[in-house]
Amino acid sequence: MYYENNVQALQDIDFCVTQGEFVSIVGPSGCGKSTLIRIIAGLIDNYVGDVRVAEMTKTDEQPLALVFQEANLLPWRKTLDNVRLPLELAEVCENVQKEKSLAALDIVRLKDFAHAYPRELSGGMKMRVSLARALVTKPQLMLLDEPFSALDEITRQQLNEDLLRLWQQDQWTALFVTHNISEAVFLSSRIIVMSDRPGRIIADVAIPFSYPRTPQLRSSVEFAQHVGKISSLLREGTYE
Numbered sequence: 001m002y003y004e005n006n007v008q009a010l011q012d013i014d015f016c017v018t019q020g021e022f023v024s025i026v027g028p029s030g031c032g033k034s035t036l037i038r039i040i041a042g043l044i045d046n047y048v049g050d051v052r053v054a055e056m057t058k059t060d061e062q063p064l065a066l067v068f069q070e071a072n073l074l075p076w077r078k079t080l081d082n083v084r085l086p087l088e089l090a091e092v093c094e095n096v097q098k099e100k101s102l103a104a105l106d107i108v109r110l111k112d113f114a115h116a117y118p119r120e121l122s123g124g125m126k127m128r129v130s131l132a133r134a135l136v137t138k139p140q141l142m143l144l145d146e147p148f149s150a151l152d153e154i155t156r157q158q159l160n161e162d163l164l165r166l167w168q169q170d171q172w173t174a175l176f177v178t179h180n181i182s183e184a185v186f187l188s189s190r191i192i193v194m195s196d197r198p199g200r201i202i203a204d205v206a207i208p209f210s211y212p213r214t215p216q217l218r219s220s221v222e223f224a225q226h227v228g229k230i231s232s233l234l235r236e237g238t239y240e
């Protein structure tokens with residue numbers, strides 16, 4: 001895939017994600033991860049190739065939702081009104097908008113802040129609102145582009161655990177971009193490792209830990225071994 005300035009962002013990308021998988025994409029800065037996410041989201045169309053998102057299984061589900069590094073909340077709208085925005089745009093009736101948005105806020109443990117403005121929330125809380133806004137549409141596929149990279153380590157770990165809980169509960173498929181290898185290993189059933197630009201897939205690594213995953217996993221030897229493997233792949237393109 002080439003941008004208009006002739007920069008080649010991606011080359012020969014070919015992979016499949018099965019429904020319900022949690023797949024992370026890691027790779028050096030500028031290797032085309034966000035480009036890949038934007039292509040899958042339908043935000044870029046001048047590429048050569050074929051992207052298919054599975055057919056929807058339930059009538060009230062949306063094919064996909066996107067969560068970015070920035071929470072991108074509208075500062076003049078209260079939490080509840082930010083979460084119900086996609087339903088408002090889809091012209092869902094107001095009572096249902098409210099009911100579904102409160103349910104989504106409950107899932108991310110922010111129901112008590114439904115009437116707070118974004119300025120009254122911490123960075124981690126804003127990101128949970130952003131997750132609720134994505135979840136309210138009941139997506140089949142969640143595209144998450146470095147959603148927790150601006151947060152401190154402990155908040156990030158808590159949100160990783162929240163995210164896995166939501167994923168297990170609602171059973172959407174996750175495609176998650178991150179620079180944080182521990183985060184990728186903790187969350188994923190599979191990690192796709194990309195090369196320098198133009199981004200190619202250099203490894204597709206299965207992460208064998210069963211779900212639900214507990215915080216103790218992070219201090220296990222096996223966890224450290226997987227983090228080490230992914231780090232070597234990123235550094236040298238091979239396992240050590």
Ligand SMILES: Nc1ncnc2c1ncn2[C@@H]1O[C@H](COP(=O)(O)OP(=O)(O)OP(=O)(O)O)[C@@H](O)[C@H]1O
Nearest residue numbers: 003005007009028029030031032033034035036197
């Ligand atoms: N709109 C654009 N126009 C031209 N070139 C672009 C555009 N967006 C990205 N690029 C280029 O495409 C390449 C891939 O960018 P992309 O943002 O997809 O990488 P990334 O892997 O997500 O990077 P990072 O990890 O730093 O966020 C980079 O060289 C970047 O300069």
